Structures are given as structure tokens and as C-alpha cells.
């Protein structure tokens with residue numbers, strides 16, 4: 001990725017940098033591609049057909065004949081984050097204008113939508129991420145933040161780990177004065193099985209650096225991301 005693409009110079013404020021993002025995600029495949037042989041795919045499809053049949057799906061209808069293959073492909077695509085590498089996400093330089101602790105330069109980006117699979121049930125949980133940081137000498141555009149969120153979300157994971165991975169990687173990519181990450185998600189594994197009420201959301205927040213010690217900064221962050229402390 002060259003440092004000259006237009007959205008690096010002027011990151012979009014809303015929406016995603018569609019083509020740029022797709023192109024970057026395609027790059028992930030070159031980092032750590034998962035290699036599934038045709039023999040493995042065939043075996044997996046047979047297993048899925050057996051499972052779907054046993055569970056009641058008529059699998060030889062025009063509508064479902066391809067379902068085992070489509071299901072596996074969807075699962076594979078939903079976990080493409082394993083092929084990426086956070087080290088490919090690079091920040092670009094800025095000036096620290098906030099005085100000794102850069103307090104005035106809190107940057108909050110979001111909502112960044114994400115979809116993940118819970119590693120306990122392999123069912124989706126999905127929602128939005130907000131990222132805040134006190135920039136020092138580097139900033140990160142929304143496209144790259146979105147890419148980072150997808151990198152960690154498109155795996156078998158848990159919400160807590162995604163938040164921690166985001167906070168830790170932003171810490172190392174940006175070397176900022178502080179990082180805040182807030183995730184809100186609905187978890188199908190609990191909602192589909194009636195364990196929790198529909199509409200209930202799980203909120204998790206992680207702090208690093210200045211946010212740890214500064215309650216006012218945290219409250220500003222929550223106001224900016226519309227979250228709740």
C-alpha cells in the first residue's frame with residue numbers, strides 16, 4: 001500500500017472508502033492465506049450435508065442442493081480476519097498540538113459496524129465500534145480504523161477480546177497519549193436461544209493511557225460516541 005492513496009490524505013468522514021477498503025482486504029490474503037484443498041472442501045461439504053439432513057433440512061432440493069457449499073463459504077468469508085496482519089495498518093504523521101498531554105486533540109471515530117462469530121457457538125454477534133484516541137504524532141483515517149476493526153472481528157472471537165486487541169494494536173500503531181475503545185453488540189447465540197431478551201446489547205469499553213486516569217476524558221468520549229458509562 002503506498003502512502004499516496006487519496007483517502008489517506010483526506011480520509012472520508014462518513015461511510016467507508018469502499019474500493020480502497022476492498023482492495024486492502026484483498027491484500028490480506030497475501031499475508032497469511034488459509035489453504036483449504038479441494039479434497040478438504042469436498043469432505044467438509046459432505047459433513048455439512050450429513051448434519052443438515054440429520055437436523056431436518058431436505059438437502060437435495062433445487063433450493064438447498066448447494067447449501068452445504070454456500071454455508072461453508074460464508075463461514076470462511078466471515079473469518080477472513082485470520083488472513084490479515086495488523087502490522088500492515090500504518091498511521092500517518094501529524095503534529096502534536098495539545099500541549100504536554102495533547103488533551104485537546106481527542107479524536108473519536110465511529111460508529112464502525114462489525115460482524116463477528118462467537119467462538120463459543122460459532123453464531124454471529126454484531127454491532128458497532130467507537131474508537132477514541134489522544135493523538136500524539138500519528139493519526140489514523142476512518143478507513144484504516146475500519147480495516148483494523150474488521151481484522152479482529154472477522155474471526156471466531158469474543159467481544160472482550162476484540163476490544164482488547166483493538167486497544168492494544170492502536171497503542172502500538174499510533175503510540176498515542178491514550179486510547180479508548182467502545183463496542184456495542186447483539187449476540188445471536190444468547191438471543192436466538194432465549195437466554196437473554198431480544199434487543200439487549202452488550203457494551204464493553206477499554207481504556208489505555210490518559211483515559212485510565214482522567215474521568216473527564218472518559219466522559220467526553222462517551223458523549224462523543226453516544227455511549228454510556
Ligand SMILES: [Zn+2]
Nearest residue numbers: 118120121189
Ligand atoms: Zn456464544
Ligand SMILES: [Zn+2]
Nearest residue numbers: 096102135136
Ligand atoms: Zn503529544
